[in-house]
Amino acid sequence: QKEVEQxxxxxxxxxxxxxxxxxxxxxxxxxxxxxxRQYSRKGPELLMYTYxxxxxxxxxxxxQVDKSSKYISLFIRDSQPxxxxxxxxxMSGLQGAQKLVFGQGTRLTINP
Amino acid sequence: DAGITQSPRYKITxxxxxxxxxxxxxxxxxxxxxxxxxxxxxxRLIYYSAAADITDKGEVPDGYVVSRSKTENFPLTLESATxxxxxxxxxxxSESGFYGYTFxxxxxxxxx
Numbered sequence: 111q112k113e114v115e116q117x118x119x120x121x122x123x124x125x126x127x128x129x130x131x132x133x134x135x136x137x138x139x140x141x142x143x144x145x146x147r148q149y150s151r152k153g154p155e156l157l158m159y160t161y162x163x164x165x166x167x168x169x170x171x172x173x174q175v176d177k178s179s180k181y182i183s184l185f186i187r188d189s190q191p192x193x194x195x196x197x198x199x200x201m202s203g204l205q206g207a208q209k210l211v212f213g214q215g216t217r218l219t220i221n222p
Numbered sequence: 223d224a225g226i227t228q229s230p231r232y233k234i235t236x237x238x239x240x241x242x243x244x245x246x247x248x249x250x251x252x253x254x255x256x257x258x259x260x261x262x263x264x265x266r267l268i269y270y271s272a273a274a275d276i277t278d279k280g281e282v283p284d285g286y287v288v289s290r291s292k293t294e295n296f297p298l299t300l301e302s303a304t305x306x307x308x309x310x311x312x313x314x315x316s317e318s319g320f321y322g323y324t325f326x327x328x329x330x331x332x333x334x
Contacts (some may be wrong), residue, residue: 116248116264118262144322146322152327152328153312153314153324153325153326153327153328154265154312154325155324155325157326159322198264198265199280200322210267210323212257212264212265212266214263215264216264
């Protein structure tokens with residue numbers, strides 16, 4: 111079993127829809143939770159970062175962490191065609207960088 | 223220009239040949255990383271470095287060699303390329319590692 115599980119999709123939704131992307135994990139030591147966005151033939155770029163449990167909002171994006179369920183989510187409101195990309199969750203424990211583990215990535219398409 | 227650059231962007235090599243992928247960052251970040259990205263596996267850590275002259279293995283280090291004589295450079299060498307090393311390789315850097323990395327644009331390597 112992988113430490114981080116993410117449904118690879120693909121996921122296709124109409125423009126303006128609310129998108130929910132999720133990851134589950136098994137390592138209870140994870141404390142740092144991140145979401146990366148990766149456009150085709152580009153490197154991943156950091157989208158959201160959360161430490162421990164709770165919610166974080168940035169514009170149309172909201173990241174949620176539920177450590178009791180070992181479950182993290184990324185919500186995209188008022189989705190736009192420019193949001194079409196692969197979204198990767200990533201997480202690490204207190205040892206930091208060298209323990210960053212990525213999910214497989216979910217491929218998202220927003221249809222105009 | 224500030225940032226992290228990888229070269230070459232595309233490379234085709236023959237089985238058994240040695241090939242080196244270059245990575246250069248301009249921020250003087252302490253941490254640097256090499257990942258490979260494959261369908262079905264997501265991003266997997268090959269090697270990382272916490273500082274100049276300090277390197278350590280990641281999840282999939284076999285067949286790869288790294289060095290870091292200068293803080294800004296972190297080359298990855300495939301000593302004797304195999305077809306299974308056909309992949310997209312990403313370099314990343316981070317000041318602390320605790321809130322995510324900045325990735326390069328990737329090198330698409332094909333071993334024939």
